[in-house]
Amino acid sequence: MTPLPIRPRRLRSSASMRRLVAQTSLEPRHLVLPMFVADGRDEPHPIASMPGVVQHSMDSLRAAAAEAVAAGVGGLMLFGVPTPESKDDIGSAADDSEGILNRALRALRADLGEDTVLMADTCLDEFTDHGHCGVLDAGGRVDNDATLARYVSMALAQARAGAHLLGPSGMMDGQVGAIREALDANGYSEVGILAYTAKYASAFYGPFREAVGSTLSGDRRTYQQDPANRDEAMRELAHDLAEGADIVMVKPAMSYLDIVRDVAQVADVPVAAYQISGEYSMITAAADRGWIDRDAAIVESVTAIRRAGASIVLTYWATELADRLL
Numbered sequence: 001m002t003p004l005p006i007r008p009r010r011l012r013s014s015a016s017m018r019r020l021v022a023q024t025s026l027e028p029r030h031l032v033l034p035m036f037v038a039d040g041r042d043e044p045h046p047i048a049s050m051p052g053v054v055q056h057s058m059d060s061l062r063a064a065a066a067e068a069v070a071a072g073v074g075g076l077m078l079f080g081v082p083t084p085e086s087k088d089d090i091g092s093a094a095d096d097s098e099g100i101l102n103r104a105l106r107a108l109r110a111d112l113g114e115d116t117v118l119m120a121d122t123c124l125d126e127f128t129d130h131g132h133c134g135v136l137d138a139g140g141r142v143d144n145d146a147t148l149a150r151y152v153s154m155a156l157a158q159a160r161a162g163a164h165l166l167g168p169s170g171m172m173d174g175q176v177g178a179i180r181e182a183l184d185a186n187g188y189s190e191v192g193i194l195a196y197t198a199k200y201a202s203a204f205y206g207p208f209r210e211a212v213g214s215t216l217s218g219d220r221r222t223y224q225q226d227p228a229n230r231d232e233a234m235r236e237l238a239h240d241l242a243e244g245a246d247i248v249m250v251k252p253a254m255s256y257l258d259i260v261r262d263v264a265q266v267a268d269v270p271v272a273a274y275q276i277s278g279e280y281s282m283i284t285a286a287a288d289r290g291w292i293d294r295d296a297a298i299v300e301s302v303t304a305i306r307r308a309g310a311s312i313v314l315t316y317w318a319t320e321l322a323d324r325l326l
């Protein structure tokens with residue numbers, strides 16, 4: 001035998017050895033389940049581009065939320081799908097206390113109380129008839145400051161409905177500060193902000209557009225970040241932290257692990273990453289064709305996101321993974 005004192009394989013020699021030295025772990029509490037609830041549905045409605053994910057009815061939402069919490073997930077992130085008729089140019093159903101998202105938040109908070117962390121998407125795109133994350137000016141461009149006023153109203157409605165954490169996902173300048181100020185001025189200083197800090201204009205959101213019945217034509221490149229840019233994420237991070245973000249998020253996750261890493265190295269708050277619809281659907285589709293091992297790919301992908309530096313991972317597999325990990 002050649003003398004070879006350094007043999008890294010020794011630490012990979014058995015499952016128990018690998019378990020002993022594993023640096024990254026996955027626990028149910030690290031996982032947040034994004035959920036869709038649709039107005040006017042009596043039954044859960046499958047999302048064709050995300051096999052296994054549904055638009056919930058209020059009843060099925062409550063059941064699935066209870067199941068996720070029983071499995072030990074760290075939290076729930078809620079998205080509302082309004083009826084097409086209720087969409088308008090300012091997204092009126094978003095801050096209507098009887099809008100689908102606010103009704104669902106009230107129902108889940110009543111069911112679950114403090115047993116989970118209830119989060120809400122604070123963004124207009126599901127609610128606007130043009131499908132943009134903000135309101136438009138006379139020239140048809142997304143108007144940053146007019147949008148902030150809408151976000152503030154939506155944030156207050158969600159706080160009133162019982163959300164613990166608000167997730168502004170529209171990438172408007174100043175969104176975290178505007179929401180923080182309004183929450184504090186209205187007696188909601190205990191409601192936190194999970195900021196979508198570095199959100200990229202990604203093709204991998206494709207399936208989500210079906211999931212929420214988006215009417216967007218065009219793209220979000222005037223507000224979401226250019227996938228070519230890295231430094232910009234750090235600039236967004238500095239602003240979100242200064243504006244009072246409690247948790248910062250990078251999105252998507254798998255194509256942006258370098259950004260997750262960059263953010264985790266400097267942020268002094270917890271870092272989240274969102275394994276988005278396209279990431280879910282790619283793994284699901286490849287597994288359906290027998291091209292990859294589904295269960296192994298799920299664990300590997302979420303572990304990699306944690307390894308990059310995310311303490312919290314939003315994933316459509318949260319309940320399933322939590323069940324497997326228990």
Ligand code: PBG
Nearest residue numbers: 123125169204205208276277278
């Ligand atoms: C915007 C929003 C989007 C997602 C979460 N919040 C869509 C977008 O920016 O186009 C995408 C989530 C996913 O793809 O799973 N409210």
